[in-house]
Amino acid sequence: MNVSIFGLGYVGAVSLGCLARDGHVVVGVDLDQTKLELIRQGATPIIEEGMETLMRDAATGGRVDVTDDAMDGVQRSDVSFVCVGTPARSNGSQDLTAIRRLSEQVGKAMKVKTGYHVFVIRSTVFPGTVEDSIVPIIEEHSGKKNGQDFDVCFQPEFLREGSSIKDYDNPPLTVVGTDSVRAENVLRDLFGHLPCEFIVTSIRTAEMVKYACNIFHALKATFANEIGRLSQAMLVDSHAVMDMVCRDTRLNISPAYLRPGFAFGGSCLPKDLKAMLYVAKNKDVSVPMLANVLTSNTVHIDHAIETVLSAGKKSIGLIGLSFKSGTDDLRESPLVVMAERFIGKGLDLQIYDPEVNVARLMGANRRFIEETIPHIASLMTKSCESLVEKADVLIVGLNDAAIMEVLVQQSRDDQIILDLVNIPQKDRLRGNYQGVCW
Numbered sequence: 003m004n005v006s007i008f009g010l011g012y013v014g015a016v017s018l019g020c021l022a023r024d025g026h027v028v029v030g031v032d033l034d035q036t037k038l039e040l041i042r043q044g045a046t047p048i049i050e051e052g053m054e055t056l057m058r059d060a061a062t063g064g065r066v067d068v069t070d071d072a073m074d075g076v077q078r079s080d081v082s083f084v085c086v087g088t089p090a091r092s093n094g095s096q097d098l099t100a101i102r103r104l105s106e107q108v109g110k111a112m113k114v115k116t117g118y119h120v121f122v123i124r125s126t127v128f129p130g131t132v133e134d135s136i137v138p139i140i141e142e143h144s145g146k147k148n149g150q151d152f153d154v155c156f157q158p159e160f161l162r163e164g165s166s167i168k169d170y171d172n173p174p175l176t177v178v179g180t181d182s183v184r185a186e187n188v189l190r191d192l193f194g195h196l197p198c199e200f201i202v203t204s205i206r207t208a209e210m211v212k213y214a215c216n217i218f219h220a221l222k223a224t225f226a227n228e229i230g231r232l233s234q235a236m237l238v239d240s241h242a243v244m245d246m247v248c249r250d251t252r253l254n255i256s257p258a259y260l261r262p263g264f265a266f267g268g269s270c271l272p273k274d275l276k277a278m279l280y281v282a283k284n285k286d287v288s289v290p291m292l293a294n295v296l297t298s299n300t301v302h303i304d305h306a307i308e309t310v311l312s313a314g315k316k317s318i319g320l321i322g323l324s325f326k327s328g329t330d331d332l333r334e335s336p337l338v339v340m341a342e343r344f345i346g347k348g349l350d351l352q353i354y355d356p357e358v359n360v361a362r363l364m365g366a367n368r369r370f371i372e373e374t375i376p377h378i379a380s381l382m383t384k385s386c387e388s389l390v391e392k393a394d395v396l397i398v399g400l401n402d403a404a405i406m407e408v409l410v411q412q413s414r415d416d417q418i419i420l421d422l423v424n425i426p427q428k429d430r431l432r433g434n435y436q437g438v439c440w
């Protein structure tokens with residue numbers, strides 16, 4: 003395939019070398035004359051394991067050329083990869099100057115190019131940038147239409163500096179954000195051979211995936227370091243601890259607890275987090291990330307409550323009261339916090355939870371109800387149907403097949419449904435549906 007690569011930094015130079023190695027004809031475009039000259043001579047513009055050989059082979063193979071002329075790059079290729087920098091400004095915002103300027107240049111090139119072209123954005127850009135900034139600029143300067151004369155898609159780059167050639171050949175996933183089958187097929191031809199899943203999604207989702215991955219990596223490193231500092235202060239071997247944490251592939255290194263949903267609660271997570279924060283304080287160990295976990299959880303509960311209150315309705319039906327489906331444990335349940343807040347606001351609240359039978363509750367659970375929400379028994383109904391019939395707002399905090407069936411059968415167009423559990427049958431519900439964070 004004839005490929006052009008715009009921006010020959012870490013991402014662009016590795017892609018240029020690897021695509022040429024894989025048999026494609028590649029033209030690299032950059033404004034930096036030093037980088038262009040190095041590549042012409044078969045040298046590498048970046049220090050990376052394996053790059054010297056890769057670039058020497060690229061130069062001798064006769065399939066690589068470089069230029070500083072964007073027009074030339076677009077003319078000589080069918081597909082362009084955009085790998086220019088998107089650095090942070092001093093206030094943290096993303097500086098899109100380079101990618102906007104480049105969009106203008108390739109737009110002008112498209113004005114005179116005959117034939118279809120695919121632009122693949124590989125620079126990290128926040129969701130909406132491709133559709134709201136890049137596409138309009140290219141359309142304006144080319145006078146042509148996205149989805150017709152050309153396609154712009156987004157493919158997040160997952161390589162890490164230091165192991166970028168290995169990562170290029172062995173990515174965790176290939177993610178392509180596009181709604182164009184033509185563009186998808188071009189990318190399948192280029193990357194379909196890689197030993198990983200090839201996932202096609204919307205452009206916005208693909209843009210967000212890159213951020214979610216990088217933020218998750220930052221979060222993981224900080225978590226391990228905060229557990230490290232806590233362990234050190236308590237004379238515990240932090241490597242042994244984290245090694246065992248990582249060996250649990252059922253609850254720890256797994257999709258568990260990684261689905262957007264409602265706030266966490268229950269008798270263990272908040273209690274143990276608070277206990278460890280108390281130890282940290284006593285031992286003068288600063289753990290700012292862990293110290294803010296409960297604050298974030300409270301913000302999540304407040305967000306759900308605000309969503310309900312802003313609807314301005316009086317009659318609220320809360321489905322679920324325990325802290326998660328499949329238990330009657332009410333301690334530290336975020337749904338109890340919600341119920342309390344609605345009672346405080348004088349709203350007409352009804353609660354249905356088939357797993358919580360107040361008459362049968364004993365011990366700590368019963369004490370919790372009596373001390374925290376003593377009127378709970380009078381607010382609980384045994385009939386999900388009657389709750390659904392009376393409520394203006396339905397809050398679904400329990401994932402249960404029988405409840406879902408009642409909702410599918412009985413929900414009405416005039417009701418607001420706030421989903422805390424990602425209802426599988428959401429498309430079959432009537433009413434004004436809203437997910438808590440989706």
Ligand SMILES: NC(=O)c1ccc[n+]([C@@H]2O[C@H](COP(=O)([O-])OP(=O)(O)OC[C@H]3O[C@@H](n4cnc5c(N)ncnc54)[C@H](O)[C@@H]3O)[C@@H](O)[C@H]2O)c1
Pocket residue numbers: 008009010011012013014031032033034037085086087088089100101103104124125126127159160161162163
């Ligand atoms: N470095 C990484 O490991 C990595 C990994 C994944 C994603 N990314 C993302 O990829 C993008 C590129 O990162 P990088 O580290 O390769 O950047 P870099 O700063 O090393 O390289 C960017 C290159 O783009 C060139 N450039 C700027 N404007 C240009 C224009 N109009 N025409 C042609 N060339 C132009 C610059 O001269 C420079 O050589 C960023 O958005 C980054 O966030 C980087």
